[in-house]
Amino acid sequence: MRAVDAIMRCLEAEGVDVIFGYPGGANLPTYDAIYDSPIRHVFVRHEAGGGHAAEGYAKASGQVGVCFATSGPGATNILTPLTDAMMDSVPVVFFTGQVRTDLLGTDGFQEADTYGITMPVVKHSFMIQRPDEIPRVIHEAFHIARTGRPGPVLIDMPTDLTRVEIDYEPVTDVNLPGYQPTVEGNQKQIRLAAKALANANRPVIYAGGGVVNANAAAELTHLATTGRFPVTCTLMGLGAFPAPHEQWLGMLGMHGTRAANYAMDEADLILCAGARFDDRITGKLSEFAPRAKFIHIDVDPAEIGKNVPAHIPIVGDAKNVLARLASEYESIDADVERLAAWWQRIDGWRTQHPLRYEDSADDEIKPQFMVQALYEATAGKAIVATDVGQHQMWTAQYFHFDAPRKWINSGGLGTMGFGLPAAIGAQIARPQELVCVVSGDASIQMNVQELATMREHDLPVKVFVMNNGYLGMVRQWQELFWDRRYSSVDMGNWPDFVKLADAYGIAGHRLEDKTTLVDDMRRIIAADGPALVDVRVTREENTYPMIAPGAAARDMVG
């Protein structure tokens, strides 16, 4: 069998139903195999779009995403999605073409040291040395990508090694002696954690993307409701606990709610599940949660104790650990009344400091209002992908995600240009569901070419551009911290998004009136096919509340 046909067979065996990619000289053999393969190939318009689409697919489905790119510039173009997937623990396998082995190291045409360049930003990578190892490498790559703490894996394939016949035999087992993730949490530690929770008077559950990755939202919710514990999530964890729930404090961190951040500040015990105490969460580390002891659950032992010391470390899969922790806790028969004073304090913050903004007196659309309108127009029943910036924070605040894998965004790396291609991946993963993009007029332009991909596959994604004519978050920081010296943040009036939609052959709309916004959105969503919607919002609006960079949570402003 041709090596490239074996590649496709391996992908089928891994359950792959779609590949996002871009052909070029060095991966021509693979594209010849795609021609006959039953696996769907989505031809993106830029390799970065392909990588993010594979991420969106993975985030929405929980399955491993697949992205193909050629050598040299094709490979360097996937560096951003690779790094993004690494930061947010997204399982994606990237296949890159490489120049012929006799050209390796000679600066051949479209040669780049892909294996070397990508090493710092992959969970693991492989450089094919012999054609007959290709099947085993592919299965190892998928195994590594999806298990433990998920992440991106890259396979670099010199073109000559894919142009030969190999004896293909299905690989059924993967043997990686150096890779044995701990899934089962230690029973003694879990019991100790349950006891600590039962003896805490001001506990908080702080959950992150690891809970989503582990498909542990139900287990988290069960534990929280069993103990009546207050819950907050990181940006990556939104949806792991239903936002409409009365025990929900809102998101924590830089643009989180006061209730969530103040609760962390005063907590006596914090249970962290699948989160990593990132600087956007902790603010000033030395003043972070000064009264708290920490239970830290993570499948990646290196995260435990990295930024914040753990008093009860539990290495394991969140699903496994949270389920067992809940049953241990149930067996203790703890007195739920002990939390009454704590809930009273929290309710005080919630009443006093709800998320708020000053609405316009006329028909001008405030950006927060736009997100609320979308929440209303969709009844919350949408998968929402965003880019990065103010619009992302407002969406996180005002779109109340009630289930995991509905919130598709770039958290750790903060990649502008993520949203549109990620939504394409999400829509392909879940074709029956409504997929919306909330982007900004700056972010959308960073991968806008993928509108063509959307058009070609007639994906009914609704793209809402929150258009304030600014690179909004940077402008906000210049306003707050750089004396209003607005340097390179005015986006001007270009492009005309309605005309741009027309150029790509998709429906374009411009919405400027607050009073009809919800109905306009409903009408656009109800129509078939993709849409690009230019929503004109207040030009200078700041995202609040905010913990200034390096400040402590209790010093939130706005």
Added chain:
Amino acid sequence: MGEPGTKEMLSLEELQATASGRTGRKHILSILVENKPGVLTRVAGLFARRGFNIDTLVVGPTDDPRLSRITMTLDGAVHSIDQVTKQLHKLINVLKIRDLEPEDTIARELAMFKVTTDAASRAEVMQLAEIFKGRIVDVSKRSLTVEVVGTSEKVAAFEKLVRPFGLVEMVQTGEIAISRGRVAT
């Protein structure tokens, strides 16, 4: 630890954070890795990326041709060794890491010293070499080259003694180490 279901009290005050801080002493990590292309780059890259500083590094074969051993020394006053080993463990090609206990470890390094000598000083340097169980590996009219094997302290002591004679140059390996007793490192 109580049995499940007991209402045994636990004071949160008594909970101690797990030690992940700095030990303040030198650590020797013995790391068994797969003998594959790029493995050393991965290890070195990880250290550069995370800001870990390696004091010495030795890479060599083992009794199993599929495996190599990396022996490195790090300053536990500067780095959390716990974090270093956890990050190393995340590399798929890293099979085993031992943070060797100083008292249960035999560590050696090799150094060669090229010392300026003349007829008058030659005997004195040779005598020092003898005390350190060193070997004269080269001699010329105006120099002697001495090979010394031992702990890094011994090598440093020898250096201090011969430096006044005029040290043309010295070359030195990092430390290799093996655990005491029957159990494999």
